[in-house]
Amino acid sequence: MIENRPMVTVFSHVVLILGVLLVAFPIWITFVAASHDAIRVTQVPLPLWPGDQFFINLKATLMKGGNGAAGRPIGLMLMNSLVMAMMISVGKIAVSLLSAFAIVYFRFPFRMGFFWMIFITLMLPVEVRILPTYEVVAQLGMLDTYWGLSIPLIASATATFMFRQTFLTVPDELLEAARIDGAGPMRFFFDILLPMSRTNIAALFVILFIYGWNQYLWPLLITTDQSMYTVVMGIKEMLEDAEQTPAWHIIMMTSLLAMLPPVMVVIFMQNLFVKGLTDTEK
Amino acid sequence: MGNVSIHNIKKSYGKVEVLHGIDIDIADGEFVVIVGPSGCGKSTLLRMVAGLEAITSGEISIDDRIVNEVEPKDRNIAMVFQNYALYPHMSVFDNMAYGLKLQKIAKAEIRARVEEVAKTLQLGEFLKRKPRQLSGGQRQRVAMGRAIVREPSVFLFDEPLSNLDAKLRVQMRLEIKKLQRRLGVTSLYVTHDQIEAMTMADRLIVLNDGIAEQIGTPMELYDEPASQFVGGFIGSPSMNFIAVELKNETIHIGNTTIPCPDHLLYTGPAILGVRPENFKLPDSGFREMNLNIDVVEKLGADTLVHGKISGCVEDIVVKLPGNVEIENQSALRIAVDLSKLLLFDPGTGRRVGRN
Ligand SMILES: Nc1ncnc2c1ncn2[C@@H]1O[C@H](COP(=O)(O)OP(=O)(O)O)[C@@H](O)[C@H]1O
Ligand SMILES: [Mg+2]
Numbered sequence: 001m002i003e004n005r006p007m008v009t010v011f012s013h014v015v016l017i018l019g020v021l022l023v024a025f026p027i028w029i030t031f032v033a034a035s036h037d038a039i040r041v042t043q044v045p046l047p048l049w050p051g052d053q054f055f056i057n058l059k060a061t062l063m064k065g066g067n068g069a070a071g072r073p074i075g076l077m078l079m080n081s082l083v084m085a086m087m088i089s090v091g092k093i094a095v096s097l098l099s100a101f102a103i104v105y106f107r108f109p110f111r112m113g114f115f116w117m118i119f120i121t122l123m124l125p126v127e128v129r130i131l132p133t134y135e136v137v138a139q140l141g142m143l144d145t146y147w148g149l150s151i152p153l154i155a156s157a158t159a160t161f162m163f164r165q166t167f168l169t170v171p172d173e174l175l176e177a178a179r180i181d182g183a184g185p186m187r188f189f190f191d192i193l194l195p196m197s198r199t200n201i202a203a204l205f206v207i208l209f210i211y212g213w214n215q216y217l218w219p220l221l222i223t224t225d226q227s228m229y230t231v232v233m234g235i236k237e238m239l240e241d242a243e244q245t246p247a248w249h250i251i252m253m254t255s256l257l258a259m260l261p262p263v264m265v266v267i268f269m270q271n272l273f274v275k276g277l278t279d280t281e282k
Numbered sequence: 283m284g285n286v287s288i289h290n291i292k293k294s295y296g297k298v299e300v301l302h303g304i305d306i307d308i309a310d311g312e313f314v315v316i317v318g319p320s321g322c323g324k325s326t327l328l329r330m331v332a333g334l335e336a337i338t339s340g341e342i343s344i345d346d347r348i349v350n351e352v353e354p355k356d357r358n359i360a361m362v363f364q365n366y367a368l369y370p371h372m373s374v375f376d377n378m379a380y381g382l383k384l385q386k387i388a389k390a391e392i393r394a395r396v397e398e399v400a401k402t403l404q405l406g407e408f409l410k411r412k413p414r415q416l417s418g419g420q421r422q423r424v425a426m427g428r429a430i431v432r433e434p435s436v437f438l439f440d441e442p443l444s445n446l447d448a449k450l451r452v453q454m455r456l457e458i459k460k461l462q463r464r465l466g467v468t469s470l471y472v473t474h475d476q477i478e479a480m481t482m483a484d485r486l487i488v489l490n491d492g493i494a495e496q497i498g499t500p501m502e503l504y505d506e507p508a509s510q511f512v513g514g515f516i517g518s519p520s521m522n523f524i525a526v527e528l529k530n531e532t533i534h535i536g537n538t539t540i541p542c543p544d545h546l547l548y549t550g551p552a553i554l555g556v557r558p559e560n561f562k563l564p565d566s567g568f569r570e571m572n573l574n575i576d577v578v579e580k581l582g583a584d585t586l587v588h589g590k591i592s593g594c595v596e597d598i599v600v601k602l603p604g605n606v607e608i609e610n611q612s613a614l615r616i617a618v619d620l621s622k623l624l625l626f627d628p629g630t631g632r633r634v635g636r637n
Contacts, residue, residue, distance in 0.1 A: 171365060171367065173363045173364075173365055173367035174367050174369065176329075176332075176334050176354075176361070176363070176367065177361070177363065177367040177368075177369075177428075178369075178380075179334065179353075179354045179355065180332065180334075180354045180355060180359065180360065180361050180381070181355065181380050181381035181384055182355035182381055182384040182385060183380075183384055187384070191380070192369055192371075195371040196370060196371055198371075
């Protein structure tokens with residue numbers, strides 16, 4: 001759309017800049033707080049400009065963690081979060097790709113039945129089925145394991161649907177050409193469908209990674225072993241440490257670190273991500 | 283080698299039968315075109331030969347081997363699709379090499395074969411490109427190349443030129459024909475374009491509603507159409523059909539009467555078929571009638587006169603030389619070449635009165 005009305009241009013810029021400020025300000029405060037020492041952060045007025053303690057805080061956070069009993073190095077928590085987020089996103093993508101492939105390209109008994117069963121799980125996110133799911137995970141002895149953290153979150157109707165839509169846009173002739181060329185179903189899947197869906201896979205990966213990384217309720221429920229804590233839980237733990245005042249500078253540093261991996265995923269996959277959401281060229 | 287035999291082939295989708303028993307034997311190296319209006323079952327027939335569509339009943343053999351139950355990849359065929367069906371994420375080279383790779387042919391040989399075919403199709407400089415970086419005509423050639431490198435016994439084409447613009451279509455149909463001549467590979471070619479069909483085919487199958495109306499060489503179909511459908515479908519502008527009555531060795535056309543030529547033997551009402559080019563300005567040996575003119579189209583080489591023969595209701599087209607002078611007149615005396623008249627049954631549309 002090409003518009004040439006200066007007032008509209010100015011107005012939309014003002015709105016956009018306000019929006020950016022609104023989102024960026026808390027992050028700025030987090031950054032500022034993470035760069036002062038423990039005492040300065042608790043004094044009013046709160047500092048608005050960065051201090052000189054950033055790297056000292058960073059080292060303390062990674063090596064020592066918060067105050068008191070909850071004080072544990074953040075490194076391990078970051079690692080746990082990373083493993084969980086990766087397992088959830090890779091697992092979801094793999095399962096959804098295969099189930100979408102089955103639904104679109106194979107004729108088997110109760111195909112539509114399965115389709116609707118997958119569809120119905122849209123109405124059952126983890127929060128809704130949390131008690132029975134906990135029971136199952138506990139029975140399987142997966143409490144305090146990476147499997148327990150990720151498997152219940154892997155089944156995904158949304159991703160299955162997205163890939164189903166993608167596959168439906170692949171012309172039938174492509175499958176037929178591949179059959180004449182001598183490709184069996186799995187060859188067709190790996191040689192043609194997968195590469196053709198790679199932008200969608202990338203877009204989904206970004207979304208799912210962030211979804212996995214931000215999980216809070218489920219990890220809180222099934223981990224009791226502190227070595228399995230994720231970083232999002234870790235922040236909460238630090239806040240609730242009863243004996244001492246919260247170490248705000250460490251908490252803010254942890255928040256910063258917790259934000260970093262999703263941001264990096266978005267930055268590195270930005271190109272593919274945008275293509276995956278907007279691409280129509282097939 | 284390379285012969286295809288289609289025997290009493292039928293196809294049903296559920297309860298609906300779309301092909302009602304097709305028979306044809308195609309010799310090695312022959313170029314056979316399946317032509318007919320859209321929806322008549324051309325693609326279905328071709329796809330059954332390819333093995334992409336199950337055969338409801340009948341028998342198809344390729345290279346003297348019944349292939350009803352044989353997988354497409356083992357039928358020794360190659361197919362060119364209407365939308366080309368190139369793999370969008372693969373380079374031109376990989377598109378052509380993919381089938382050979384799956385056949386586990388050595389890398390060096392694949393390279394040699396692909397490069398040679400690319401050279402004959404003038405695709406050499408595009409081998410590294412992706413299909414989306416090519417023009418329509420180039421994509422079409424890649425699709426051809428992918429078929430040729432397989433060195434099949436039969437080429438199957440499903441309207442391969444219909445996505446090209448008119449000029450390119452004319453050029454490509456010539457190229458395909460030349461290429462097929464040189465390679466000598468049996469070809470089955472589907473099109474709804476009768477000019478494409480006429481110019482390319484050694485033999486034509488005219489398909490109408492799942493029935494083969496007629497099988498023959500282009501000139502056989504042109505001169506001796508077996509039905510009103512074939513007569514109207516082949517040739518451009520298409521054949522004129524006029525309801526007439528034959529009695530006492532004369533033909534009553536509207537309020538004109540012309541003698542019935544020797545090659546027609548028939549009495550009663552019939553449909554008379556006359557090609558536009560079999561009309562002329564009055565001359566000896568021809569029979570005259572009156573044409574009420576609606577529109578005159580000057581095409582340069584030809585003049586097309588649209589109108590009605592007086593006393594008739596059918597719109598007809600008359601093709602006259604480009605240099606005839608027709609000045610704002612509302613009627614014209616025209617003559618018809620008696621030796622080229624055809625008769626069809628008004629009910630069934632089949633040819634009648636052949637003496
Ligand atoms: N998969 C299908 N299921 C049901 N009917 C079909 C299917 N494919 C084709 N048909 C029907 O078969 C008839 C012939 O189709 P087709 O061979 O594609 O015609 P065309 O001569 O245009 O290539 C059409 O009436 C079409 O509707
Ligand atoms: Mg078709």
